[in-house]
Amino acid sequence: MPPAHNYIGGVIAATHAPRIDVLNPATGEVIGDIPRSGKGEVDSAVQAARAAFDEPAWRDMAPAARERLLHRFADLLEADAQGMARLESLDSGKPIAFTSTIDVPYAVAWLRYYAGWPTKLAGKAQAPAIHGPSFHAYTLREPVGVVGLIVPWNYPLILAVWKLAPALAAGCTVVLKPAQNTPYSALRLAHLAREAGFPPGVFNVVLGDGGTGQALVEHPGVAKLSFTGSTRVGKQILASVASDLKRVTLELGGKSPTIILPDADMHSAIPGAAQSVFVHAGQICFAGTRLFAPRKQFQQVLDGIAGVAATFGVGDPLDPATLLGPLISQAQLDSVLARIDASVKAGATLFCGGRQVPRAGYYVEPTILVTEDRANPGFREEFFGPVLVATPYDDLEQVVAMANDSDYGLAAHVHTRDLATAHQLARKLQAGTVWINTQLAPDPAMPFGGFKQSGWGRENGEDVFDHYLETKSVIARIG
Numbered sequence: 001m002p003p004a005h006n007y008i009g010g011v012i013a014a015t016h017a018p019r020i021d022v023l024n025p026a027t028g029e030v031i032g033d034i035p036r037s038g039k040g041e042v043d044s045a046v047q048a049a050r051a052a053f054d055e056p057a058w059r060d061m062a063p064a065a066r067e068r069l070l071h072r073f074a075d076l077l078e079a080d081a082q083g084m085a086r087l088e089s090l091d092s093g094k095p096i097a098f099t100s101t102i103d104v105p106y107a108v109a110w111l112r113y114y115a116g117w118p119t120k121l122a123g124k125a126q127a128p129a130i131h132g133p134s135f136h137a138y139t140l141r142e143p144v145g146v147v148g149l150i151v152p153w154n155y156p157l158i159l160a161v162w163k164l165a166p167a168l169a170a171g172c173t174v175v176l177k178p179a180q181n182t183p184y185s186a187l188r189l190a191h192l193a194r195e196a197g198f199p200p201g202v203f204n205v206v207l208g209d210g211g212t213g214q215a216l217v218e219h220p221g222v223a224k225l226s227f228t229g230s231t232r233v234g235k236q237i238l239a240s241v242a243s244d245l246k247r248v249t250l251e252l253g254g255k256s257p258t259i260i261l262p263d264a265d266m267h268s269a270i271p272g273a274a275q276s277v278f279v280h281a282g283q284i285c286f287a288g289t290r291l292f293a294p295r296k297q298f299q300q301v302l303d304g305i306a307g308v309a310a311t312f313g314v315g316d317p318l319d320p321a322t323l324l325g326p327l328i329s330q331a332q333l334d335s336v337l338a339r340i341d342a343s344v345k346a347g348a349t350l351f352c353g354g355r356q357v358p359r360a361g362y363y364v365e366p367t368i369l370v371t372e373d374r375a376n377p378g379f380r381e382e383f384f385g386p387v388l389v390a391t392p393y394d395d396l397e398q399v400v401a402m403a404n405d406s407d408y409g410l411a412a413h414v415h416t417r418d419l420a421t422a423h424q425l426a427r428k429l430q431a432g433t434v435w436i437n438t439q440l441a442p443d444p445a446m447p448f449g450g451f452k453q454s455g456w457g458r459e460n461g462e463d464v465f466d467h468y469l470e471t472k473s474v475i476a477r478i479g
């Protein structure tokens, strides 16, 4: 790849900042480099975004015109689908079987869903409660200003669009900081947005590392921050914004349960449980990483999941037959193998997998650990790798207690034919999303976010606008 540069104010903005190598996780080879942007570059981007926010061309744009821009943006991304899918696979190591059928089509779908919103965002007239008819009152909903978007490397394109699309629909301007491991789709997206007709400075990209993200977090010109990443960094960001009370939403880690009930249709529950944790080598925040199966069917379920995992062809992410790609980096590989090791040392049984795949790149075998010890690291910690931790259960009450015994609460999965029980469990599970007889199925209309340490706030649906709009009350004496 040619050297990558920041994209600020609608132009490619070269800098003298030191460079960071970008690797192909399938081979470990350097494929390009990006600047390690510092405070100066971040400041330029925030200033460009602020200038664009104040420009009548954007600020006073009719909602229907903003709708058309978002649709044109979606059209251009759709036309670029193949190129974008290849780029995302090369950069992130995610098999093209997924980037071409999930990442790019989802990004397009989210842009189109949010294209429908500018024309529906409005305040409301409100009869004053104590002042009576001599007063006229109403609310306005106004974009918060410049928003800082920080995303991780596991779904670089989708997670950027989950933030960008509603922010732009609301009339904000944005500075996007992609992860250093996966910078390319963000840049390509910014160029497509410009081509679609978004005014210069509405969508800026600054490249760099955690320090670059920190500079964005600390910049006084940023009105709101939307962060997706680890719970550790989320806590640091929260501590930073205490100084100026920036608005902030946090989409953080997970350790989501998959509960298979005795009456489940095993023909779909077993492959579903396997896909939930082995797609993208488990590098999915809402992966079903803790499996609960009835004790009597435990062996059958584990054999089934191991069988499905064995069909996940390991290979080059750009080969359409590949279903198991690499982890993102050597550091992630080391971390996942160390956590497997620590879980086994603490008493978990290795049912299958557990080793690095002997080839170039950062591949780990689909792995199943078994433990009934809720203190085992396998039960408690987010691995962010292809590792399922399985636990047998004896009754419903016990499985709910075990499923909820986590610092996280991002998602939960229930497999059963008994829909009454499924909906009862949906109420009892502490999770931002409960999937019943399905998995890996977010929807743009459905709010997404975490209970407990999985985050603050919700993305998607109408709820997300609470973060990108301020509500202003106007109260007038008219009589």
Ligand code: NAP
Pocket: 150, 151, 152, 153, 154, 155, 159, 177, 178, 179, 180, 181, 208, 209, 210, 211, 212, 213, 214, 215, 217, 228, 229, 230, 231, 232, 233, 234, 236, 237, 250, 251, 252, 253, 254, 284, 285, 382, 384, 410, 450, 454, 455
């Ligand atoms: P991470 O280390 O927290 O990084 C996320 C982003 O924050 C990256 O762009 C990173 O930059 C940047 N960053 C790092 N330190 C920062 C700091 N001090 N201030 C501001 N920004 C900083 O997370 P990750 O390991 O890349 O991603 C995996 C995590 O994301 C997992 O925990 C996963 O569960 C979570 N995740 C959550 C969701 C959700 O929707 N809830 C979705 C996907 C992933 P660099 O990478 O360039 O250092």
Ligand code: MG
Pocket: 022, 023, 024, 025, 090, 091, 092, 181, 182, 183
């Ligand atoms: Mg990369």
